[in-house]
Amino acid sequence: LxxxxxxxxxxxxxxxxxxxxxxxxxxxxxxxxxxxxxxxxxxxxxxxxxxxxxxxxxxxxxxxxxxxxxxxxxxxxxxxxxQRVNNANEWLLVSQIGMIRFSNPMPRQILGYMREEIVGAPFGKYIHPDDLQLVTKNHLTLPAGNFVPRDMFRVIDQNGVMHWLETSGVPCEWEGSAAA
Missing domain, CATH: 3.30.450.20 (PAS domain)
Incomplete structure (x- = not known):
């Protein structure tokens, strides 16, 4: 021994x-x-x-x-x-059934919210009301196996300031269920 x-x-x-x-x-x-x-x-x-x-x-x-x-x-x-996920210069998130299930720390810089405030929140909570329908259509009603189309939409930060985001995504599995 x-x-x-x-x-x-x-x-x-x-x-x-x-x-x-x-x-x-x-x-x-x-x-x-x-x-x-x-x-x-x-x-x-x-x-x-x-x-x-x-x-x-x-x-x-x-x-x-x-x-x-x-x-x-x-x-x-x-x-x-x-390290790669937490230090990415992009907001990486997983949404599932209309809720944010995972987020890296980037929302702190973009929206002013801590990751812990983002995870568990409704996906549409931070999206500008005029863009919510399009984002919901493209991201939350994604047919299985398809990529989320690249598009741009507005988000509202903690201080009420609007920011433009470009997004794309892929379907994935999160804790045993479909997600994007």
Whole structure:
């Protein structure tokens, strides 16, 4: 076992000897070539007449290095994705059933609203009343599989000032349902 993991694992094993039951933990093993591999250790503590009441551990050790690498890669890619979305110079949003379900931070610069104020609001809340029908037609009644046509419309910011936006979009899935 990796020297940094040993105290934690020994403490878990002592607790399981006292309490009985299942034992499961991830750790790294030092191989003879000096490299490390991730393993999952799963087992159960037991004692029997044959062991004269002495606690025994029966279990398996599974290599999970591939899984750990995939988890690490996923976290790294998600972090890069979040950085790109949160730092985009465009307002990225997901609308679903007439509501804004996701937004990056850009509305703060465009409309003066925090992302938390935007998410959960009706899609049309910020659109100029004269443009609402067109935007609704193009964005909210989008047939499945079609792109949102590129168009321009006006929005009203927190101070009542009008701004022009150009928009386009693609259909997507958000939390298991169709969105755009």
């Amino acid at each position: 990796h020297t940094e993991d040993r105290p934690k694992i020994e403490a878990k094993m002592r607790e399981q000897v006292r309490a009985g039951g299942r034992l499961e933990f991830d750790s790294t093993l030092l191989l003879t070539n000096g490299s490390y591999r991730w393993v999952l250790v799963a087992g159960a503590m037991f004692s029997s007449a044959r062991t004269q009441g002495m606690p025994q551990l029966m279990g398996v050790v599974m290599y999970i290095t591939g899984r750990k690498k995939a988890e690490t890669d996923l976290v790294r890619e998600e972090k890069k994705y979040r």
